[in-house]
Amino acid sequence: MIESIATLDRAEILAHLATVVRPEQIDTDEQHLLDASVDRFKKYQAVHGIHDAPTPVAIVNAESTEDVAAVLAFADEHLVNVVPRTGRTGTEGGLETSVVDTIVLDCSRMDAVLRIDPENMQATVQAGVPLQRLEDELRQQGLTTGHS
Structure with missing residues (x-):
C-alpha cells in the first residue's frame, strides 16, 4: 500500500468531485468500492472477501471526454491518484488501487x-x-x- 500525496482528504475529494461531474456519476457504494480495489489478478481473494488493497474514494462513471478531462485536471491539481478502467478484465494487477485515496475513473459508459x-x-x-x-x-x- 502506498500512502497518498493528495492535497485533499477523502471527504474533500468527494466534495470536489461533485463539482466536477454530476453527483449521480459518483459511486461510493462500499461493495462497489471493494470490488474496484482489485482486478482479476486477485479474483480468488476477492471471491473470498479478502481485499488487501486500499479502498478507492469513489468510482467516477465518465460519460464524455469532457468528464474525463475534468476529473484528470482535478486529480492533477490536487495530486490524487487515478486508476482508469472500462471492462474490468485486467489480469496483471493494473486495475488495483495500490495508492490510498484513489479515484477509479470508469469509462464503460463511453x-x-x-x-x-x-x-x-x-x-x-x-x-x-x-x-x-x-x-x-x-x-x-x-x-x-x-x-x-
Whole structure:
C-alpha cells in the first residue's frame, strides 16, 4: 500500500468531485468500492472477501471526454491518484488501487463505435466499447481486430 500525496482528504475529494461531474456519476457504494480495489489478478481473494488493497474514494462513471478531462485536471491539481478502467478484465494487477485515496475513473459508459475506416484499416471508438461489439461491427464489413 502506498500512502497518498493528495492535497485533499477523502471527504474533500468527494466534495470536489461533485463539482466536477454530476453527483449521480459518483459511486461510493462500499461493495462497489471493494470490488474496484482489485482486478482479476486477485479474483480468488476477492471471491473470498479478502481485499488487501486500499479502498478507492469513489468510482467516477465518465460519460464524455469532457468528464474525463475534468476529473484528470482535478486529480492533477490536487495530486490524487487515478486508476482508469472500462471492462474490468485486467489480469496483471493494473486495475488495483495500490495508492490510498484513489479515484477509479470508469469509462464503460463511453461505449460508441465512432468510425470504421476500411480503407486505412482503422476503427475509432470510445474507451468503453466492448471488444465483442467492435468485433461484431467489423465483421459486418469483412474485417476483424485479429484479437479473437
